[in-house]
Amino acid sequence: MCGIAGIFGDHDFNCASKMINAISHRGPNDNGLWSDKDYKISLGHVRLSIIDTSIAGRQPMSYQNERYWVTFNGEIYNFNDLKNDLITLGYNFKSNTDTEVLLIAFTVWGNDFVNRLRGMFAFAIFDKYAEEHSGKLYLYRDRFGIKPLMYMLKNNSLYFASELSSFLAIDKKIFKISHESLVDYLSFGSISQPDTIFQDISYLPAGHFIEMTNSNFKISKYWNLHDQTKVLRNKLKNISYEEAVQQIRILLKKSIKYNLVSDVEIGVFLSGGVDSTAILGLMYDQIKTSIKTYNVSFDDKHNNIDESKYAIIASNFYMSKHKSLSCNAELTKELFFKIINSIDQPSSDGTNTWLVSNMAKNDIKVALSGLGGDEIFAGYTHFHKIYYNYMKPLYGNKFITKIIHLLNSIRPNFITLNLLARFSNPVLYLFNQRRVFYNFQIKKILRINSLDYYLKNIFRKFNNLKLADADIIQQISYIEIMTYMQSVLLRDSDIMSMSNGLEIRPVLLDHELVEYVYSLPHSLKMNLNINKKLFIDAIDDIYPNELKERKKMGFELPFDSWISGPLKNLFFNLFESKNAKILFQQNFLNKQIKLILKHKPNHATWTVGVLLAWLDQKNIILEI
Numbered sequence: 001m002c003g004i005a006g007i008f009g010d011h012d013f014n015c016a017s018k019m020i021n022a023i024s025h026r027g028p029n030d031n032g033l034w035s036d037k038d039y040k041i042s043l044g045h046v047r048l049s050i051i052d053t054s055i056a057g058r059q060p061m062s063y064q065n066e067r068y069w070v071t072f073n074g075e076i077y078n079f080n081d082l083k084n085d086l087i088t089l090g091y092n093f094k095s096n097t098d099t100e101v102l103l104i105a106f107t108v109w110g111n112d113f114v115n116r117l118r119g120m121f122a123f124a125i126f127d128k129y130a131e132e133h134s135g136k137l138y139l140y141r142d143r144f145g146i147k148p149l150m151y152m153l154k155n156n157s158l159y160f161a162s163e164l165s166s167f168l169a170i171d172k173k174i175f176k177i178s179h180e181s182l183v184d185y186l187s188f189g190s191i192s193q194p195d196t197i198f199q200d201i202s203y204l205p206a207g208h209f210i211e212m213t214n215s216n217f218k219i220s221k222y223w224n225l226h227d228q229t230k231v232l233r234n235k236l237k238n239i240s241y242e243e244a245v246q247q248i249r250i251l252l253k254k255s256i257k258y259n260l261v262s263d264v265e266i267g268v269f270l271s272g273g274v275d276s277t278a279i280l281g282l283m284y285d286q287i288k289t290s291i292k293t294y295n296v297s298f299d300d301k302h303n304n305i306d307e308s309k310y311a312i313i314a315s316n317f318y319m320s321k322h323k324s325l326s327c328n329a330e331l332t333k334e335l336f337f338k339i340i341n342s343i344d345q346p347s348s349d350g351t352n353t354w355l356v357s358n359m360a361k362n363d364i365k366v367a368l369s370g371l372g373g374d375e376i377f378a379g380y381t382h383f384h385k386i387y388y389n390y391m392k393p394l395y396g397n398k399f400i401t402k403i404i405h406l407l408n409s410i411r412p413n414f415i416t417l418n419l420l421a422r423f424s425n426p427v428l429y430l431f432n433q434r435r436v437f438y439n440f441q442i443k444k445i446l447r448i449n450s451l452d453y454y455l456k457n458i459f460r461k462f463n464n465l466k467l468a469d470a471d472i473i474q475q476i477s478y479i480e481i482m483t484y485m486q487s488v489l490l491r492d493s494d495i496m497s498m499s500n501g502l503e504i505r506p507v508l509l510d511h512e513l514v515e516y517v518y519s520l521p522h523s524l525k526m527n528l529n530i531n532k533k534l535f536i537d538a539i540d541d542i543y544p545n546e547l548k549e550r551k552k553m554g555f556e557l558p559f560d561s562w563i564s565g566p567l568k569n570l571f572f573n574l575f576e577s578k579n580a581k582i583l584f585q586q587n588f589l590n591k592q593i594k595l596i597l598k599h600k601p602n603h604a605t606w607t608v609g610v611l612l613a614w615l616d617q618k619n620i621i622l623e624i
Helices: 013-021 079-088 098-116 164-174 179-188 230-235 241-259 274-287 300-305 308-318 329-342 351-360 381-390 398-410 414-423 426-433 439-445 451-463 472-498 511-519 533-538 559-564 568-574 578-583 586-597 603-617
Strands: 002-008 030-036 041-047 061-063 068-076 119-127 136-141 150-154 157-161 208-212 217-221 266-269 292-298 321-327 366-369 503-506
Touching (some): 002 119, 041 068, 061 098, 079 098, 150 164, 179 439, 179 451, 230 511, 241 533, 266 274, 274 366, 274 533, 292 351, 329 603, 414 426, 426 472, 439 451, 439 586, 578 586, 578 603
Parallel strands (some): 266 366
Antiparallel strands (some): 002 157, 030 041, 068 119
């Protein structure tokens, strides 16, 4: 796990050094920079040593008399399998790194090699002798976007990096805040990929790669969950529940085996929920030794959101060496600006990941996570709400839907939105499911021009995820994976853990496992009485009985308590700041300040406060 940055095209070669220094926190063990002025290329790397921790793993790494160069962030879990295949073909290796395997595999199998990779990755490969010796750059990102990779085209040059911090290190004055991204952030508490907070910088979409020469720039897709599973979905239409359970167990064990590939100790982030407990159980089942586990707990007055008692049950069952961080408002006040400075763009989520990563970093370099389990196994409550509404006779009735849409267009409010959710299509429901501010609210509180255009564009991109040949649960899973999971969970888990020099491995996002579960018919995934029963049955023999009956709890933080306590003055000042008055209507600011003073702030207050704090810490004054 590392950080990468680079430039291809005319550029100041000191820029590459600035870009890589800006993300040194991602790689505390080593760093490297390779530049070639003749080819107008610079590749940089900072290293968190996990596989082959010797100097042999130093990057950027070259091959074939320095024809090929790579800078790589991530882990290729099946690199030993690929290495054996390449040795059989006559290739030799100088190290025990997955990086060297990655580079040689590219030279042997070309662009198709990426389909052989199992893991999480973002990397750049430069071929000096391509395009009549003028050089060609390739950028790749893994199937789910676990590892970040952003790029910018400027003056016919391509800049890329793991974090926005690298771009700001060049000259932050050249970057302008995207107004549409501000609207997106206030809508969802995050910014939807491929967009970033800045106008000219984009994420390379998950499952895509870039090819660039002196005269051509091209983005291509190599993998998409729904496209990839067309044959498998048809094949599994009539599979029995028992057969599905058995196959899921096989795939889970396989995923754990690959995710344990490491030359350093691995721990587990343990919430006590189904996903993280299953990961701990599957890991223990393979290594049979005590495992280090970590979680965040809350004081007595927040018992309703504290999962630590379940984590302790799981820890005792598997005899793990467990640590829990007691999180309170005073600690949050102390760490607030450290957390804000760790994020490269605003996000209302991720604080919990920063806290647990900061606690664990002195013990381990790698932590396994159950991230993705709810998206894959239909664990969120809205899966059930949509599914059981969908089964009702009036769901999708064109006449009723038309009337509700008309009412919503005349006077949108929470009543019309709830009616749309109950009777309309699942895409519209999901679009409003995770909202911080709804469209009718945003129009009243923001001072940005072209609001209607931005709001329509945000929905259009969301609506493009509608599938014509998926069942109702596949549709929900697909949207959740492509939006909330990629742009919030994965993005925040990477940025928050790597700011502490720690790698998170989301075990349940092994692509073979996801493809299989996604392809199963909805009837096997839905159970009225037991949440994620399919998953629980697949791990039944290693899952503590005491946890089987627990109700699902989404991880929440006590924002209201924090803001109305030690963070009160801080948030009061944020809502009085210059940026606040530029961006928001005064009536909205007055209302939020009253909520803070009356000890009644909410998640919306936190979301706006994080944005304003981020702008303040980056010394950015908005232009509206």
